[in-house]
Amino acid sequence: MNVIVETVVVLFQVAYLWLQAIVLAFIPASYRSKDVAGETVLVTGAGSGLGRLLSIRFARRGCRLILWDVNTQGMAETAEMLRKLGSVPIAYTVDLSKKEQIYDTAEQVKRDVGEVDILVNNAGIVTGKKFLECKDELIQKTMDVNIMAHFWTVKCFVPGMLERNHGHIVNIASAAGISGVNGLADYCASKFAAVGFDESLRMEFLSMEKTGVHTTVICPFYINTGMFEGVQTRFPLLLPILDPDYVADSIINGVLTNTHIVMLPPAIAFVAALKGIIPVKCGMILSNFFGVNHTMDNFKGRQKRD
Ligand SMILES: NC(=O)c1ccc[n+]([C@@H]2O[C@H](COP(=O)([O-])OP(=O)(O)OC[C@H]3O[C@@H](n4cnc5c(N)ncnc54)[C@H](O)[C@@H]3O)[C@@H](O)[C@H]2O)c1
Numbered sequence: 001m002n003v004i005v006e007t008v009v010v011l012f013q014v015a016y017l018w019l020q021a022i023v024l025a026f027i028p029a030s031y032r033s034k035d036v037a038g039e040t041v042l043v044t045g046a047g048s049g050l051g052r053l054l055s056i057r058f059a060r061r062g063c064r065l066i067l068w069d070v071n072t073q074g075m076a077e078t079a080e081m082l083r084k085l086g087s088v089p090i091a092y093t094v095d096l097s098k099k100e101q102i103y104d105t106a107e108q109v110k111r112d113v114g115e116v117d118i119l120v121n122n123a124g125i126v127t128g129k130k131f132l133e134c135k136d137e138l139i140q141k142t143m144d145v146n147i148m149a150h151f152w153t154v155k156c157f158v159p160g161m162l163e164r165n166h167g168h169i170v171n172i173a174s175a176a177g178i179s180g181v182n183g184l185a186d187y188c189a190s191k192f193a194a195v196g197f198d199e200s201l202r203m204e205f206l207s208m209e210k211t212g213v214h215t216t217v218i219c220p221f222y223i224n225t226g227m228f229e230g231v232q233t234r235f236p237l238l239l240p241i242l243d244p245d246y247v248a249d250s251i252i253n254g255v256l257t258n259t260h261i262v263m264l265p266p267a268i269a270f271v272a273a274l275k276g277i278i279p280v281k282c283g284m285i286l287s288n289f290f291g292v293n294h295t296m297d298n299f300k301g302r303q304k305r306d
Pocket of ligand 1: 044045046047048049050051068069070071074094095096097122123124125145172173174175219220221222223224225226227228302
């Protein structure tokens, strides 16, 4: 196609998609949600926090749940909650920092249950120390759990999705995957990686014309699950510490509507847009003003299992 004609076509497409996005923003998610009843959903880190809440929500929608976590006890509690909802979950104890365990457990899942339709890469850890105070092993583990595990689970389960041209990968990243934060260097690096991984996968599926395989990346600010116990926010109206149920509901809405990226609270989308157009030094001053660089000053982290 002539490049001028192609430019005009692309401009029309961009304008159309902008308009579509604006119109869709006013239509409640429930009116444009896909049906996931009967689908097999694998949730990593299902033993507490978001993983547990997401498992419950998928079970309520009639999905078959596969739970993965290193915390066998927490996962048993989640499984019990699911059974009370009439679901029949299968739980696997697996350390996601170990590639071979991921591969072996994935093979076991395929033997026990078959292919996975929705893969939720949720498990995550945080060291919460200044970079030079982080032990090498903890930095390595953060990268292994927060991003390398996403690579390995995708390698295990996405070929089946591509073959069926049906599936959904949900990568739980963070607002720390959009903006760097003082005291979270290794965590931010792992979450920036998760955002880039999700976007690149989406591009690969597009180039393969696999329109039935979707990805959604989740970028929330701090959530009150205990993982970031002690963090503080300067302007709670603009950047609140988020309620876990609100985050879980927003993730489910994002998945059911095939949304590409979910940023919570909405102010995070503004940060992402602003970053590309203001001078870097302005961004640093604004980050200090909004208190983002002091959020970790009183960080304690998870004190006990919920
Ligand atoms: N809590 C927050 O403020 C916040 C904010 C943004 C993003 N996130 C992300 O959301 C996700 C869920 O976090 P959460 O708040 O529910 O935390 P959480 O600590 O409640 O849950 C994390 C789960 O991952 C599991 N896990 C940790 N290491 C593992 C390993 N090696 N193998 C298997 N499982 C392992 C834990 O046992 C736990 O059940 C994480 O990826 C986190 O980075 C959290």
